[in-house]
Amino acid sequence: MARRLRIPKFGSPVEHSSLQIFAPMSIPATFDRQTARSADAADPLHRHRADFLIPQHEGEDCIYFTGNSLGLQPRAAATALQAELEDWAQHGVEGHFAARNPWVSYHERFTTGLCHLTGGLPHEVVAMNALTVNLHLLMVSFFRPQGKRRKILCEAKAFPSDQYALASQIRFHHLDPTTDLIEVAPRPGEHVLRTADILSAIEEAGDTLAMVMMGGVNYFSGARLDMPAITAAAHAVGATCGFDLAHAIGNVPLSLHDWGVDFACWCSYKYLNSGPGAVSGIFVHERHVHSPDIPRFEGWWGHDAERRFLMEETFSAMPSAEAWQMSNAPVLNMAVHKVALDQFLDAGLPQLRERGDRLTAYLEAAVLDVPGLEIITPSDPAQRGSQLSVVAHGFGRSLFDALSAAGVVADWREPNVIRMAPVPLYNSFEDIARFHAILRTAVAQHSK
Numbered sequence: 001m002a003r004r005l006r007i008p009k010f011g012s013p014v015e016h017s018s019l020q021i022f023a024p025m026s027i028p029a030t031f032d033r034q035t036a037r038s039a040d041a042a043d044p045l046h047r048h049r050a051d052f053l054i055p056q057h058e059g060e061d062c063i064y065f066t067g068n069s070l071g072l073q074p075r076a077a078a079t080a081l082q083a084e085l086e087d088w089a090q091h092g093v094e095g096h097f098a099a100r101n102p103w104v105s106y107h108e109r110f111t112t113g114l115c116h117l118t119g120g121l122p123h124e125v126v127a128m129n130a131l132t133v134n135l136h137l138l139m140v141s142f143f144r145p146q147g148k149r150r151k152i153l154c155e156a157k158a159f160p161s162d163q164y165a166l167a168s169q170i171r172f173h174h175l176d177p178t179t180d181l182i183e184v185a186p187r188p189g190e191h192v193l194r195t196a197d198i199l200s201a202i203e204e205a206g207d208t209l210a211m212v213m214m215g216g217v218n219y220f221s222g223a224r225l226d227m228p229a230i231t232a233a234a235h236a237v238g239a240t241c242g243f244d245l246a247h248a249i250g251n252v253p254l255s256l257h258d259w260g261v262d263f264a265c266w267c268s269y270k271y272l273n274s275g276p277g278a279v280s281g282i283f284v285h286e287r288h289v290h291s292p293d294i295p296r297f298e299g300w301w302g303h304d305a306e307r308r309f310l311m312e313e314t315f316s317a318m319p320s321a322e323a324w325q326m327s328n329a330p331v332l333n334m335a336v337h338k339v340a341l342d343q344f345l346d347a348g349l350p351q352l353r354e355r356g357d358r359l360t361a362y363l364e365a366a367v368l369d370v371p372g373l374e375i376i377t378p379s380d381p382a383q384r385g386s387q388l389s390v391v392a393h394g395f396g397r398s399l400f401d402a403l404s405a406a407g408v409v410a411d412w413r414e415p416n417v418i419r420m421a422p423v424p425l426y427n428s429f430e431d432i433a434r435f436h437a438i439l440r441t442a443v444a445q446h447s448k
């Protein structure tokens with residue numbers, strides 16, 4: 001496959017397509033460790049690395065490239081968790097009102113951070129439940145097949161949980177996933193979906209399409225979708241449009257409100273560093289929030305907060321995404337989420353993306369400096385975030401195992417893809433320079 005490469009020349013300015021407000025992108029001029037370290041020292045955002053606990057390998061920091069699977073632990077996490085345990089010990093049930101962060105309104109602590117990350121308005125976002133659970137709950141509202149308008153369009157080889165969720169929703173409505181689930185695939189020989197192909201598949205499905213639901217950043221290739229164009233195309237044929245943002249949130253800037261996206265959900269344990277299995281979140285566009293007759297599964301935490309404890313028989317919905325919230329907040333699960341979101345507010349997502357673009361370009365150059373490896377992630381920064389997916393042609397799993405043995409934490413996806421995420425909050429140019437040396441040695445030792 002012919003891949004159009006735009007490899008940045010070392011040290012020279014690189015055109016930056018998504019964020020013109022920043023200075024031209026520059027990366028260290030060599031893979032020398034000391035040069036990389038100087039580049040880190042000159043970058044104000046590098047200070048955030050010290051706020052994380054980095055797993056160790058033979059007395060040195062691991063080269064941790066799996067922040068897209070499980071983000072590292074913020075040092076402040078333990079204190080935040082401990083505070084809730086103390087308040088529980090001290091106040092018992094009174095902690096709902098007397099805790100330092102009253103549990104009764106605990107979910108409201110996340111609004112500012114989630115608005116920053118999603119481009120949602122305060123009444124459009126809420127932290128709750130887990131990702132796949134929320135995807136189902138949102139489909140109760142946004143996948144309502146009627147007559148011939150009954151199909152769902154998604155990407156081929158979506159994340160397995162999403163595939164199961166979509167197919168089971170279709171069956172739940174007594175429809176058939178083999179005919180009612182349209183999966184758009186990359187062209188033969190290509191790894192990344194083309195926007196034009198997605199748009200024409202939507203147009204072709206026309207009035208048979210009930211909903212479009214896709215991963216905003218593809219978990220496998222790391223490719224970022226053109227979410228505004230897809231949303232507009234879905235709306236043009238009368239379908240709803242939602243995104244699973246598991247690999248997008250905290251990674252790439254989002255403007256869900258302005259794009260007119262109907263709904264979205266995400267998890268907080270990947271780029272959001274909130275800990276294993278940590279709370280998910282949802283976005284519901286305000287036009288639906290204010291729609292009086294949208295169907296929804298309801299519970300007491302979606303009821304008007306002013307009247308929640310009157311224990312009324314009739315549900316009176318919160319005038320916000322909170323209406324989709326069913327249960328009271330899992331406080332111990334959510335305590336770390338606040339710490340993690342505050343780090344994003346402190347650093348700023350656009351600034352992090354800019355650093356992420358430089359780290360990713362440096363990692364791209366490091367991988368391409370070693371013969372025999374192919375990157376399937378787009379090389380245009382506007383079409384990716386902080387992930388590179390590398391095809392280990394002919395090397396097989398033994399190359400990956402050699403990297404792991406040398407302290408590189410990456411992940412392996414069958415049949416032969418290594419995924420790596422240089423995360424701007426805690427990865428460094430030095431990580432990448434060290435990785436380059438390890439990769440060269442491993443490739444030399446594992447020649448085909």
Ligand SMILES: *Cc1c(COP(=O)(O)O)cnc(C)c1O
Nearest residue numbers: 130131132159161219244246267
């Ligand atoms: C990580 C991920 C999930 C995981 O779902 P959980 O419900 O949090 O276990 C689902 N979908 C996508 C696209 C993911 O990347």
